[in-house]
Amino acid sequence: MPGITLGDTVPNLEVETTHKNFKLHDYFADSWTVLFSHPGDFTPVCTTELGAMGKYAHEFEQRGVKLLGLSCDDIQSHKDWIPDIEAFTPGSKVTYPIIADPNKEIIPQLNMIDPIENGPSRALHVVGPDCKVNDHMS
Known part of the structure; x- marks a missing residue:
């Protein structure tokens, strides 16, 4: 499996x-971050999952702890998707950034x-202020 795993430093x-x-x-x-990915915009499960993160962002x-999403579509698609995320998850406000990765x-x-x-x-990766993937926040 390519890429990072527990204890590895996230590439900059x-x-x-x-x-x-x-x-x-x-x-x-300067803080812990929850980095989470989803295959694509406008899918039912991804929409509600990003909505749930938005709903609990204040927590x-x-x-x-900061939130950082990633989805394999472009920025314009993400911006068009955010109103759907918020509409389908009452109480949700997407205040965290979503990374674009259209070329995967x-x-x-x-x-x-x-x-x-x-x-x-x-x-999902829990990333510490040291930029390493962790299995918990301490």
Whole structure:
């Protein structure tokens, strides 16, 4: 399986997001981050999962944890999708950035590949301020 695993440092990739472009290490540097991926925009399960993260974003923020989504579509698709996410998940507000990966170049580097389908997967990494993948927040 390509990509990172527990204890590895997340590559310092330059990413395009719904908020702005940044390097991952700059985003992770001062807090814990929950990085989660989804195969594509406008799918029923992905929509409600991103909505749930939006609904509980304030709970993460109160604990000093940032959220960062990733979906294998472009920025415009993400921006068009956000109103659906919020509409289908009452109480949700997508305040976190969503990374664009339309060429599916980022997901293998982050080991967010379905081993059976060999394509994008629903995956989650807990990333510490040291930019390493962890199995818990301490």
